[in-house]
Ligand SMILES: [Zn+2]
Protein backbone atom coordinates (compact mmCIF):
# COMPACT_ATOMS: atom_id res chain seq x y z
CA UNK A 1 0.00 0.00 0.00
CA UNK A 2 1.50 3.29 -1.08
CA UNK A 3 2.14 5.47 1.91
CA UNK A 4 0.69 8.94 2.16
CA UNK A 5 2.89 11.99 1.51
CA UNK A 6 3.11 14.56 4.31
CA UNK A 7 2.74 18.00 2.79
CA UNK A 8 1.86 21.53 3.81
CA UNK A 9 0.43 24.82 2.64
CA UNK A 10 3.35 27.25 2.32
CA UNK A 11 3.77 30.88 1.40
CA UNK A 12 4.81 31.85 -2.10
CA UNK A 13 5.56 35.47 -1.34
CA UNK A 14 8.67 36.86 -2.96
CA UNK A 15 8.13 34.76 -6.10
CA UNK A 16 6.11 31.60 -6.63
CA UNK A 17 9.33 29.53 -6.69
CA UNK A 18 10.12 30.61 -3.11
CA UNK A 19 7.48 28.10 -2.00
CA UNK A 20 9.77 25.17 -2.87
CA UNK A 21 12.46 26.26 -0.43
CA UNK A 22 9.86 26.95 2.27
CA UNK A 23 8.41 23.50 1.80
CA UNK A 24 11.83 21.89 2.02
CA UNK A 25 12.68 23.91 5.13
CA UNK A 26 9.86 22.25 7.08
CA UNK A 27 10.37 18.80 5.59
CA UNK A 28 7.24 18.80 3.45
CA UNK A 29 6.93 16.05 0.86
CA UNK A 30 4.22 17.94 -1.03
CA UNK A 31 3.11 21.57 -1.00
CA UNK A 32 0.07 23.73 -1.58
CA UNK A 33 0.25 27.42 -2.47
CA UNK A 34 -2.07 30.25 -3.46
CA UNK A 35 -1.76 31.42 -7.09
CA UNK A 36 -2.64 34.95 -5.92
CA UNK A 37 -3.44 36.79 -2.72
CA UNK A 38 -6.46 34.83 -1.44
CA UNK A 39 -8.53 37.81 -0.30
CA UNK A 40 -8.28 39.92 -3.45
CA UNK A 41 -9.63 39.53 -6.99
CA UNK A 42 -6.51 40.84 -8.69
CA UNK A 43 -4.61 37.86 -10.09
CA UNK A 44 -0.85 37.81 -9.67
CA UNK A 45 0.92 37.85 -13.05
CA UNK A 46 3.71 35.32 -12.66
CA UNK A 47 6.55 35.94 -15.11
CA UNK A 48 7.68 33.13 -17.42
CA UNK A 49 11.02 33.24 -15.59
CA UNK A 50 9.39 32.75 -12.19
CA UNK A 51 7.32 29.82 -13.50
CA UNK A 52 10.41 28.22 -15.08
CA UNK A 53 12.38 28.71 -11.89
CA UNK A 54 9.61 27.00 -9.94
CA UNK A 55 9.80 23.97 -12.23
CA UNK A 56 13.60 23.83 -11.94
CA UNK A 57 13.66 24.09 -8.16
CA UNK A 58 10.81 21.62 -7.86
CA UNK A 59 12.58 19.07 -10.06
CA UNK A 60 15.72 19.37 -7.94
CA UNK A 61 13.81 19.10 -4.64
CA UNK A 62 12.44 16.23 -2.60
CA UNK A 63 8.94 17.66 -2.96
CA UNK A 64 6.44 15.53 -4.82
CA UNK A 65 2.94 16.81 -5.58
CA UNK A 66 2.20 20.50 -5.82
CA UNK A 67 -1.35 21.83 -5.41
CA UNK A 68 -2.79 25.32 -5.70
CA UNK A 69 -5.64 26.57 -3.52
CA UNK A 70 -7.98 28.94 -5.31
CA UNK A 71 -8.56 32.38 -3.79
CA UNK A 72 -11.30 32.54 -1.16
CA UNK A 73 -13.54 35.05 -2.90
CA UNK A 74 -14.81 32.75 -5.65
CA UNK A 75 -18.40 31.53 -5.44
CA UNK A 76 -19.75 29.51 -8.36
CA UNK A 77 -23.24 29.64 -6.83
CA UNK A 78 -23.47 33.41 -6.60
CA UNK A 79 -26.54 35.28 -7.84
CA UNK A 80 -24.38 38.21 -8.92
CA UNK A 81 -23.32 37.86 -12.59
CA UNK A 82 -20.26 40.06 -12.16
CA UNK A 83 -19.12 38.06 -9.14
CA UNK A 84 -19.64 34.86 -11.13
CA UNK A 85 -17.41 36.09 -13.97
CA UNK A 86 -14.71 37.11 -11.51
CA UNK A 87 -14.99 33.71 -9.86
CA UNK A 88 -14.61 31.93 -13.20
CA UNK A 89 -11.58 34.06 -14.05
CA UNK A 90 -9.94 33.24 -10.72
CA UNK A 91 -10.27 29.49 -11.21
CA UNK A 92 -9.16 29.64 -14.85
CA UNK A 93 -6.12 31.62 -13.70
CA UNK A 94 -5.35 29.08 -10.98
CA UNK A 95 -5.65 26.14 -13.37
CA UNK A 96 -3.43 27.92 -15.89
CA UNK A 97 -0.77 28.58 -13.26
CA UNK A 98 -1.08 24.96 -12.10
CA UNK A 99 -0.31 23.73 -15.60
CA UNK A 100 2.53 26.20 -16.00
CA UNK A 101 4.30 24.92 -12.88
CA UNK A 102 3.44 21.26 -13.30
CA UNK A 103 1.08 21.17 -10.32
CA UNK A 104 -1.40 18.33 -9.93
CA UNK A 105 -4.33 20.67 -9.66
CA UNK A 106 -6.36 23.33 -7.90
CA UNK A 107 -8.45 22.95 -4.75
CA UNK A 108 -11.67 24.97 -4.84
CA UNK A 109 -14.42 25.87 -2.40
CA UNK A 110 -17.33 25.52 -4.78
CA UNK A 111 -19.29 28.27 -3.08
CA UNK A 112 -22.43 29.04 -1.16
CA UNK A 113 -26.06 29.06 -2.26
CA UNK A 114 -26.78 31.32 0.74
CA UNK A 115 -29.67 29.20 1.88
CA UNK A 116 -31.41 28.89 -1.49
CA UNK A 117 -30.59 25.18 -1.60
CA UNK A 118 -28.28 23.25 -3.89
CA UNK A 119 -31.11 22.35 -6.29
CA UNK A 120 -31.62 26.03 -7.00
CA UNK A 121 -28.00 26.57 -8.08
CA UNK A 122 -27.10 23.09 -9.32
CA UNK A 123 -27.42 23.90 -12.99
CA UNK A 124 -25.44 27.14 -12.74
CA UNK A 125 -22.65 25.51 -10.77
CA UNK A 126 -22.36 22.55 -13.16
CA UNK A 127 -22.39 24.76 -16.26
CA UNK A 128 -19.81 27.02 -14.68
CA UNK A 129 -17.53 24.12 -13.77
CA UNK A 130 -17.72 22.84 -17.35
CA UNK A 131 -17.01 26.33 -18.69
CA UNK A 132 -13.96 26.69 -16.43
CA UNK A 133 -12.53 23.34 -17.51
CA UNK A 134 -13.05 24.30 -21.18
CA UNK A 135 -11.34 27.63 -20.69
CA UNK A 136 -8.28 26.03 -19.07
CA UNK A 137 -7.77 22.96 -21.22
CA UNK A 138 -4.65 21.59 -19.54
CA UNK A 139 -4.15 18.54 -17.40
CA UNK A 140 -4.45 20.11 -13.94
CA UNK A 141 -7.29 18.69 -11.89
CA UNK A 142 -9.98 20.77 -10.24
CA UNK A 143 -10.65 19.33 -6.79
CA UNK A 144 -13.81 20.50 -5.01
CA UNK A 145 -13.26 20.64 -1.25
CA UNK A 146 -15.76 19.30 1.25
CA UNK A 147 -17.15 21.87 3.68
CA UNK A 148 -17.80 21.95 7.42
CA UNK A 149 -21.56 21.81 6.93
CA UNK A 150 -22.25 25.41 7.80
CA UNK A 151 -25.17 27.29 6.27
CA UNK A 152 -25.39 27.37 2.51
CA UNK A 153 -21.81 26.32 1.85
CA UNK A 154 -21.79 23.58 -0.78
CA UNK A 155 -20.08 20.32 0.13
CA UNK A 156 -20.94 19.58 3.75
CA UNK A 157 -22.42 16.31 2.58
CA UNK A 158 -20.48 14.13 0.14
CA UNK A 159 -23.68 13.73 -1.88
CA UNK A 160 -23.54 17.44 -2.78
CA UNK A 161 -20.11 17.10 -4.37
CA UNK A 162 -21.10 13.78 -5.90
CA UNK A 163 -24.04 15.24 -7.76
CA UNK A 164 -21.80 17.95 -9.23
CA UNK A 165 -19.17 15.44 -10.38
CA UNK A 166 -21.71 13.08 -11.84
CA UNK A 167 -23.43 15.87 -13.76
CA UNK A 168 -20.30 17.52 -15.17
CA UNK A 169 -18.60 14.18 -15.86
CA UNK A 170 -15.15 15.55 -16.60
CA UNK A 171 -12.18 13.34 -15.67
CA UNK A 172 -10.31 16.40 -14.38
CA UNK A 173 -13.00 17.18 -11.83
CA UNK A 174 -12.10 15.60 -8.48
CA UNK A 175 -12.52 16.01 -4.73
CA UNK A 176 -10.33 17.20 -1.85
CA UNK A 177 -11.24 15.86 1.58
CA UNK A 178 -10.44 18.18 4.46
CA UNK A 179 -10.33 16.07 7.63
CA UNK A 180 -11.37 18.98 9.89
CA UNK A 181 -14.29 19.94 7.65
CA UNK A 182 -15.50 16.33 7.40
CA UNK A 183 -15.30 15.91 11.19
CA UNK A 184 -17.15 19.20 11.70
CA UNK A 185 -19.81 18.05 9.26
CA UNK A 186 -20.40 14.96 11.38
CA UNK A 187 -18.23 12.36 9.64
CA UNK A 188 -16.36 10.58 12.44
CA UNK A 189 -13.04 9.91 10.75
CA UNK A 190 -11.29 9.62 14.11
CA UNK A 191 -12.99 6.33 14.86
CA UNK A 192 -12.21 3.13 12.94
CA UNK A 193 -15.84 2.23 12.42
CA UNK A 194 -16.84 5.86 11.80
CA UNK A 195 -14.13 6.16 9.16
CA UNK A 196 -15.30 3.00 7.43
CA UNK A 197 -18.85 4.36 7.31
CA UNK A 198 -17.54 7.74 6.09
CA UNK A 199 -15.51 6.28 3.26
CA UNK A 200 -18.29 3.90 2.24
CA UNK A 201 -20.53 6.96 1.89
CA UNK A 202 -17.78 8.79 0.00
CA UNK A 203 -17.44 5.86 -2.37
CA UNK A 204 -21.14 5.51 -3.05
CA UNK A 205 -21.86 9.25 -3.37
CA UNK A 206 -18.68 10.40 -5.14
CA UNK A 207 -16.48 7.39 -5.94
CA UNK A 208 -13.14 6.77 -4.21
CA UNK A 209 -11.37 7.07 -7.56
CA UNK A 210 -12.25 10.79 -7.53
CA UNK A 211 -10.44 11.46 -4.24
CA UNK A 212 -7.41 13.45 -5.37
CA UNK A 213 -5.88 15.05 -2.30
CA UNK A 214 -6.38 15.50 1.45
CA UNK A 215 -6.25 18.56 3.70
CA UNK A 216 -4.87 17.21 6.97
CA UNK A 217 -6.15 19.34 9.83
CA UNK A 218 -7.13 18.46 13.37
CA UNK A 219 -10.32 20.08 14.69
CA UNK A 220 -10.55 22.50 17.61
CA UNK A 221 -14.23 21.61 18.00
CA UNK A 222 -16.12 18.40 18.56
CA UNK A 223 -17.67 16.06 16.02
CA UNK A 224 -20.56 17.66 14.15
CA UNK A 225 -19.83 21.24 15.30
CA UNK A 226 -20.46 22.48 11.74
CA UNK A 227 -17.73 25.02 12.37
CA UNK A 228 -14.40 25.24 10.62
CA UNK A 229 -11.66 25.57 13.25
CA UNK A 230 -8.37 23.94 12.33
CA UNK A 231 -6.06 22.66 15.06
CA UNK A 232 -2.49 21.36 15.06
CA UNK A 233 -2.10 17.64 14.42
CA UNK A 234 -2.82 15.65 17.56
CA UNK A 235 -4.04 18.62 19.61
CA UNK A 236 -7.67 18.56 18.56
CA UNK A 237 -10.72 16.31 18.67
CA UNK A 238 -9.47 14.06 15.87
CA UNK A 239 -6.28 13.54 17.84
CA UNK A 240 -3.19 11.44 17.39
CA UNK A 241 -5.06 8.15 17.35
CA UNK A 242 -7.65 9.55 14.99
CA UNK A 243 -4.98 10.52 12.50
CA UNK A 244 -3.36 7.11 12.86
CA UNK A 245 -6.71 5.58 11.89
CA UNK A 246 -7.00 7.92 8.90
CA UNK A 247 -3.41 7.47 7.69
CA UNK A 248 -3.61 3.69 7.96
CA UNK A 249 -6.88 3.57 6.03
CA UNK A 250 -6.48 2.11 2.57
CA UNK A 251 -8.85 4.77 1.22
CA UNK A 252 -6.12 7.40 1.50
CA UNK A 253 -3.17 5.35 0.27
CA UNK A 254 -0.74 7.33 -1.84
CA UNK A 255 -2.50 10.67 -1.31
CA UNK A 256 -0.80 13.93 -0.44
CA UNK A 257 -1.88 15.11 3.03
CA UNK A 258 -1.54 18.88 3.03
CA UNK A 259 -1.40 20.61 6.42
CA UNK A 260 -3.37 23.86 6.86
CA UNK A 261 -2.86 23.98 10.60
CA UNK A 262 -2.44 27.11 12.74
CA UNK A 263 1.12 26.16 13.73
CA UNK A 264 2.83 25.72 17.07
CA UNK A 265 3.05 29.14 18.81
CA UNK A 266 6.46 30.77 19.02
CA UNK A 267 7.78 32.23 22.27
CA UNK A 268 5.61 35.32 21.79
CA UNK A 269 2.56 33.16 21.24
CA UNK A 270 2.39 33.88 17.52
CA UNK A 271 1.34 31.12 15.13
CA UNK A 272 2.64 31.09 11.60
CA UNK A 273 0.93 28.21 9.88
CA UNK A 274 2.16 24.73 8.95
CA UNK A 275 5.59 24.13 10.46
CA UNK A 276 8.29 21.49 10.88
CA UNK A 277 6.72 20.24 14.10
CA UNK A 278 3.34 19.50 12.53
CA UNK A 279 5.07 17.83 9.57
CA UNK A 280 7.11 15.73 12.04
CA UNK A 281 3.96 14.79 13.96
CA UNK A 282 2.13 13.52 10.89
CA UNK A 283 5.26 11.69 9.74
CA UNK A 284 5.59 10.06 13.15
CA UNK A 285 2.00 8.88 12.88
CA UNK A 286 2.60 7.53 9.39
CA UNK A 287 5.94 5.92 10.12
CA UNK A 288 5.14 4.67 13.61
CA UNK A 289 8.02 6.72 14.99
CA UNK A 290 8.26 8.63 18.24
CA UNK A 291 6.12 11.71 18.76
CA UNK A 292 8.52 14.57 17.95
CA UNK A 293 10.00 16.66 20.72
CA UNK A 294 8.80 20.25 20.80
CA UNK A 295 10.75 22.38 18.35
CA UNK A 296 11.27 25.72 20.11
CA UNK A 297 10.69 28.79 17.96
CA UNK A 298 12.18 32.06 19.05
CA UNK A 299 9.74 34.94 18.77
CA UNK A 300 9.99 36.73 15.45
CA UNK A 301 11.74 40.11 15.86
CA UNK A 302 9.34 42.79 16.97
CA UNK A 303 6.48 40.38 16.62
CA UNK A 304 3.10 41.53 17.70
CA UNK A 305 -0.18 39.95 16.79
CA UNK A 306 -1.20 40.98 13.32
CA UNK A 307 2.28 42.13 12.37
CA UNK A 308 2.82 39.56 9.65
CA UNK A 309 1.67 41.70 6.77
CA UNK A 310 3.34 44.81 8.15
CA UNK A 311 6.65 43.01 8.14
CA UNK A 312 6.43 43.14 4.39
CA UNK A 313 4.84 39.80 3.76
CA UNK A 314 2.08 40.12 1.23
CA UNK A 315 -1.32 38.59 1.67
CA UNK A 316 -0.32 35.94 -0.88
CA UNK A 317 1.91 34.75 1.86
CA UNK A 318 -0.45 33.23 4.19
CA UNK A 319 -3.37 30.91 3.92
CA UNK A 320 -5.56 33.43 5.63
CA UNK A 321 -5.61 37.04 6.66
CA UNK A 322 -3.31 38.44 9.34
CA UNK A 323 -2.38 36.03 12.04
CA UNK A 324 -5.48 33.90 11.68
CA UNK A 325 -4.59 30.25 11.39
CA UNK A 326 -4.18 29.12 7.83
CA UNK A 327 -7.47 27.53 7.15
CA UNK A 328 -6.68 27.36 3.46
CA UNK A 329 -10.21 26.54 3.06
CA UNK A 330 -12.26 28.07 5.60
CA UNK A 331 -15.66 29.49 4.83
CA UNK A 332 -15.23 31.66 7.93
CA UNK A 333 -12.52 33.69 6.20
CA UNK A 334 -13.60 32.88 2.70
CA UNK A 335 -17.22 33.90 3.01
CA UNK A 336 -17.69 31.28 0.31
ZN1 LIG B 1 -8.87 22.74 3.59
Ligand SMILES: [Zn+2]
Nearest residue numbers: 228327329330
Ligand atom coordinates in the same frame (compact mmCIF):
# COMPACT_ATOMS: atom_id res chain seq x y z
ZN1 LIG C 1 -11.08 24.94 6.86
